[in-house]
Amino acid sequence: MPDRPAHSPDPTRSAALTAALARCAAGEGDALRLSRPAAPAVAAAWLQDAAERGDGLVWRPRDGDIWLLGANRAATDRVRDALSALGMPPETPDLPAMQALLDTTGAAPPAQTMPATGLEARAAIAQPRIAAIWRMGAAGPDVLAQRWWADPALVFDGLEPDIRRHAATLLAARVMALAVRGAWPAQHKAALPLLLDLPPTADPAALPRAPDGTGHALVLPLELAPQAESWRAAAALAGWDLAWDGMAPALAPLLPKLPGQWVFAPWDAALPATPWAAPERLVATGLPNQAALAALVRARLAAMSVLPA
Amino acid sequence: MNATTTTWQRDALAVAALARESAASGTERRVLLLRLSALPEELRREHHLRLLREALYPLLRPTRARLFELPSGDMVAVAPPPGEHLDIVAATVRRLLSDDSPVTEELRLPGQAAALLDVVAASLGLSMAPAPALAAAPAGRPPSVQDVLTAETAVARADLEVHLRSQAVCIVADGAEGPEPLHQHHELALDTLAGLLLPDADLRAAPALRRRLRARAERRLLALWSRPEELRAFTPRSVALLPATVLEEEFQRLDRLLQARARASFTVCFRLRDVLADAPGFTIARRLLDMRGYPIALDGIGAEEWPILPPGLFGLPGLRLRFGPALLTMGPPARAALDALLPADRAQVTLAGCDSPAAIGWAWERGITRVQGRLIEQRLSAGG
Numbered sequence: 001m002p003d004r005p006a007h008s009p010d011p012t013r014s015a016a017l018t019a020a021l022a023r024c025a026a027g028e029g030d031a032l033r034l035s036r037p038a039a040p041a042v043a044a045a046w047l048q049d050a051a052e053r054g055d056g057l058v059w060r061p062r063d064g065d066i067w068l069l070g071a072n073r074a075a076t077d078r079v080r081d082a083l084s085a086l087g088m089p090p091e092t093p094d095l096p097a098m099q100a101l102l103d104t105t106g107a108a109p110p111a112q113t114m115p116a117t118g119l120e121a122r123a124a125i126a127q128p129r130i131a132a133i134w135r136m137g138a139a140g141p142d143v144l145a146q147r148w149w150a151d152p153a154l155v156f157d158g159l160e161p162d163i164r165r166h167a168a169t170l171l172a173a174r175v176m177a178l179a180v181r182g183a184w185p186a187q188h189k190a191a192l193p194l195l196l197d198l199p200p201t202a203d204p205a206a207l208p209r210a211p212d213g214t215g216h217a218l219v220l221p222l223e224l225a226p227q228a229e230s231w232r233a234a235a236a237l238a239g240w241d242l243a244w245d246g247m248a249p250a251l252a253p254l255l256p257k258l259p260g261q262w263v264f265a266p267w268d269a270a271l272p273a274t275p276w277a278a279p280e281r282l283v284a285t286g287l288p289n290q291a292a293l294a295a296l297v298r299a300r301l302a303a304m305s306v307l308p309a
Numbered sequence: 310m311n312a313t314t315t316t317w318q319r320d321a322l323a324v325a326a327l328a329r330e331s332a333a334s335g336t337e338r339r340v341l342l343l344r345l346s347a348l349p350e351e352l353r354r355e356h357h358l359r360l361l362r363e364a365l366y367p368l369l370r371p372t373r374a375r376l377f378e379l380p381s382g383d384m385v386a387v388a389p390p391p392g393e394h395l396d397i398v399a400a401t402v403r404r405l406l407s408d409d410s411p412v413t414e415e416l417r418l419p420g421q422a423a424a425l426l427d428v429v430a431a432s433l434g435l436s437m438a439p440a441p442a443l444a445a446a447p448a449g450r451p452p453s454v455q456d457v458l459t460a461e462t463a464v465a466r467a468d469l470e471v472h473l474r475s476q477a478v479c480i481v482a483d484g485a486e487g488p489e490p491l492h493q494h495h496e497l498a499l500d501t502l503a504g505l506l507l508p509d510a511d512l513r514a515a516p517a518l519r520r521r522l523r524a525r526a527e528r529r530l531l532a533l534w535s536r537p538e539e540l541r542a543f544t545p546r547s548v549a550l551l552p553a554t555v556l557e558e559e560f561q562r563l564d565r566l567l568q569a570r571a572r573a574s575f576t577v578c579f580r581l582r583d584v585l586a587d588a589p590g591f592t593i594a595r596r597l598l599d600m601r602g603y604p605i606a607l608d609g610i611g612a613e614e615w616p617i618l619p620p621g622l623f624g625l626p627g628l629r630l631r632f633g634p635a636l637l638t639m640g641p642p643a644r645a646a647l648d649a650l651l652p653a654d655r656a657q658v659t660l661a662g663c664d665s666p667a668a669i670g671w672a673w674e675r676g677i678t679r680v681q682g683r684l685i686e687q688r689l690s691a692g693g
Contacts, residue, residue, distance in 0.1 A: 039593050045561035086596050119454050162524070162553075163454060165517035165586075200516050201451075223516070223586040226614045248588030250595070253619030268589070 020057035020070030021102070024095050029056055029070035032080060032090040036064040043088060050079035061102075067093075119156065119163070123170035126150045128178065130187040133195070133262065133283050135302040144302060145262065147195040147219065148175060148185050151306060153286075172197035179208035195219050195243050195262065204231065210239030217260055222246035225258060232259045247282065249274040255281065264304065267292055272299035320377040321429050324385050328425045331418035338418040339392040339690070340425060341399055343384040346432075347412060358382070365398060374398075381432035385425075387418075415690040420475050420493060427501075449511030457518045460506040464525045469533060472502045472526070477689060478547065478659055478681045483673055488685050492545035492574065494661070497530060499523050520586065524551050531559040540566055547576035547629075549608050552587050555594035569602055578608035578629055581618070595624060606659070612636055615647055628652055632662035632682070636671060648675060655679075 023029035037043040047058045047068045054075025059067040068076060068090075083090050128150040134141040150171035152164045159167060175197055188194050193215030196208075200221050210216040218240045220231060225244070232242055242260030249270040255263060256277045265271060267286045272295045276282055283302045287293050296303055331338050345358065365376060365384075374388035374395065388395055399413040416425050452460075474496050479488035503512045503522060512519040527550050533539065554560060555577060567575065577598055584591045584607070598605050606627025610618065612635035622628060628651065630636075639647065651658055656679065660672040663682030672680055 038589060039556040039597075041558040041561055042556050042593070042597060045558070045565070049565075082600065085600060087593055162517055162521040165520075166454065166515060169515070169517055201514050221586065222588070223582050225585055225617050226581060228617060246585065246588060248592060250592040250623060251585070251588050253621055253623070254585075254617070257617050257619060266589070 016057055017059055017069070017102075020059070021095065023056075023070035028072075029054070030068075030073055030076040031070070031093050031095050032068040032076060033093045034066045034083070034088060034090045037066060037088045039086075039088065040064070040066065042086070043083065046079055046082060050075045053078075119167060120170060122156070123150075123167060123174055126171055126174055128171070128175045128185065129306055130185050131304050131306045133302055133304050135300065136297040143189075143192065145193040145195055145215065145217075146188055147197075147304060148179075148188065149195075149197045149219075150174060168197075169199045169201065172199035173201070176202060176208065180206070182208075184211055193217065193241075196240075197245070200224055204234035207234060207238040207240065215241060215261070217241040217243040217262060219243045219245050219262075219264065222251070222254075225254065228257070228259055245285075252276055269295075272296060272301060320385075321379050321432055324377050324379070324387070325426055325429045327387060328418060328422040328429070331422055336419065337390050339388050339390055339395055340416040340418060340421075341386040341388075341395040342414040342416060342425075342428060343386070343402055344412050344414060346381045346383050361402070364401060379429065379432035383428065383432060385428075415687070417686070417690045420477060420689075421686065422470070422475075424474075426471050449514065450509065451514035452507050452510035452512060452518060454518065456507055456510055457512075457515075457522055460503075460522060461525045463506050464502070464522065464529055467502070467526070467529060469497065469502075469526060469530050472498045473530070474498050476661075476681050476683075476686060478679055479685050479689070480678050481669060481672075481680050481685065482678050488680075488688050490689065491679065492547060492576070494578075494659075494681055495530075495546060495548045497523070497526050497549075499526060502526060516586075520551060520583075524554050524557070527551060527554040528557050528559040531557075531563050535559070535563045535566055543567065543571045543575075545574035547578055547604075547606070549578045549580060551583050552579060552590040552594040555597060556590060564601055572602045573604065576604040576606055576627060578606045578627075579625070580609045581607060581614050584623065591623075606657075609661075612639070615650060616643075618650055620650065622650070622652070626652065627657045627659075629659045629661055630677075632660055632664075632668040632671065637667060651675060651677075 020029065024031050032047070034043050034047070043066050044058065044060065047066055050056065050068055050071050051058045054071030056071025056075065057069045059069055061067075068079065071079075080090055128148055131147045131149060131151075132143050133145040133147060134143045136142075152159065152167040152171060156164070156167050176199060179196055184194075188211075190213060193213070194211060195217050196219060198218040198220050200223060207218070216239065218231075218235050220228075220242060222244055223246070224231060228242070235242055242258075243262035243264070244258050244260065245264040247255065247263045247265035249268055252274050261281060262283055263281050264283045264285050267284050267288060269292075271282075271284055279299070279301060283304050284292075284296050285304045287296065287303060293303070327338070330336070345361070361384075365386075372388060372392075372394045374386050374392065377385040377387070379385065386395055386398055395415070399415070402413055418425065475493050477488070477490045478492050478494050479490050481488050499519070499522070500512075503519070506522075512522065530548075531554070534543075550560075564572070577594075579591065579594075595605060604627055605625050606629050607618075607622050607625045608629045609631050610628060611631040611633050615630075636647075655676040658675075658677045659679040659681060660668065660677050661681045663669055663672070663680040663684050665684060668682065669680055669684070672678065
């Protein structure tokens with residue numbers, strides 16, 4: 001009986017996929033993998049073009065990754081360069097080691113998308129949490145402020161991006177309604193500034209009064225920046241400063257134009273290397289891993305962490 | 310339903326079909342709109358209208374022009390270009406009515422097909438008035454997610470040409486004979502579309518859902534532009550898109566089908582608010598458009614937006630300013646600050662909203678000669 005290979009391919013693996021993998025194994029073709037690309041339609045179209053030019057195969061398992069398998073080196077290199085220039089650099093997978101992964105990801109159930117039905121009702125009873133805004137100091141993290149918010153990712157998992165943005169608006173409205181009633185969070189430390197999310201549809205004439213203390217701020221989505229001065233005046237009347245959410249490296253020149261102190265930016269690998277005019281104002285959110293945290297600390301940027309309930 | 314009502318409705322549908330057909334085929338038509346519904350009551354009695362018809366039909370009968378009567382009482386005369394007899398008709402109507410109010414209006418198809426469809430819809434009792442700006446406090450009930458998901462299925466089959474507002478971008482230079490057309494600028498009338506799809510909800514009260522519906526409509530538009538008959542005569546154009554739309558399948562498909570020269574004459578415009586709402590999407594979309602050779606412009610910059618703009622305009626080479634009275638009343642420091650933001654190459658700057666000579670004067674003071682607006686459309690209709 002012949003030696004059994006380390007991994008037996010899934011018998012349901014298609015003939016085309018098997019052939020593409022064989023080309024890779026024989027050194028006649030290369031492989032690329034894009035892990036959950038930010039623009040999947042672009043990635044798929046460009047990889048498909050490379051597959052057609054280079055006699056390869058685009059494989060899209062259910063986990064959201066996109067693979068190019070078995071295309072010749074010229075086509076593979078060209079699409080790798082193009083995707084890298086776009087800001088979506090592909091990985092070069094170690095195929096022999098990933099044989100098992102190929103079958104398990106292919107067989108994995110599709111990612112669950114949360115039904116959007118009843119989103120409004122669920123948002124109306126969501127419990128906001130306290131998050132700490134901190135920067136690494138000589139003796140450990142210094143907590144600088146607290147943000148009272150309801151993170152859509154924690155309340156509703158698996159929403160499509162634009163529905164998730166809508167959910168964020170609903171949750172900000174929920175926080176605002178609690179603040180108008182004076183139902184401040186028990187976890188708020190009186191000595192720290194409190195930051196509250198403001199929904200983009202808020203009525204500037206109906207803002208809650210800020211609690212006692214200084215430095216409290218309303219967090220506005222960046223799309224309201226053209227009305228920054230009007231919002232600054234309305235917020236000041238109710239005792240609030242302004243903060244902003246949605247910053248990114250591509251918008252860095254906008255930072256000095258934004259009134260207030262804190263500016264939140266979802267994690268982006270380019271964040272620490274970007275030459276910010278006032279890096280002390282920047283707070284990174286959604287850090288994906290320890291490497292991101294380390295890069296952030298080296299760049300002396302602040303971060304936000306949600307405290308356990 | 311009496312016979313007259315049926316005729317009116319048939320005429321309204323015929324005008325709508327004619328506008329759509331012209332938009333689809335690119336066939337040029339001159340349209341003279343007689344807004345008789347705007348006349349005072351004492352000039353709008355049946356015998357007045359009969360006299361008017363008796364005066365107009367002999368003028369139009371020997372020509373290839375057609376006259377339609379809308380349920381509102383307005384009349385629409387349509388003729389292939391040059392259609393000089395429409396000028397005679399307009400002059401006759403003004404003389405008959407001895408009225409100073411602007412009862413006659415000229416439109417030119419296919420560019421103003423959407424405006425003509427608005428007139429038809431209004432005559433049928435369908436309100437086509439645009440909703441107030443997003444910045445205003447939302448007045449109505451926000452739609453639920455389910456409402457918008459349902460509306461999306463209708464958008465996927467909608468004839469969006471009807472909801473497309475188009476105007477020519479022209480070079481208007483001091484001393485030149487008339488506007489020199491460069492390309493058509495297109496915008497989807499989302500508020501009109503949303504008003505039809507979600508009549509009981511205020512989409513402005515849910516900005517993220519509004520953006521989602523807009524994205525679906527833009528994708529549908531790009532799919533329509535990818536049809537073979539569209540591609541065969543792909544004319545220079547600009548269009549306002551969400552950054553996320555550029556990253557969708559429909560744009561990728563159109564991109565694959567367009568030759569390099571067509572891509573270079575297709576300007577993608579991003580509004581500031583859309584850029585700020587989706588910075589990650591904007592980052593990738595800008596790089597992609599650059600790599601594929603599309604001109605890109607920051608769109609809709611008016612007196613409210615420009616103070617927040619940083620130098621360099623986020624790396625976008627083009628700028629589309631939106632004219633408004635506030636630009637005329639700016640003090641010297643504000644004017645100097647705005648001038649410092651303008652791209653040195655003024656061929657990259659377009660002033661939209663040129664509805665008055667004052668707007669063109671303001672543009673010329675800044676070396677801007679690329680303009681767009683109702684005044685330009687009127688001059689094009691008048692042949693310069």
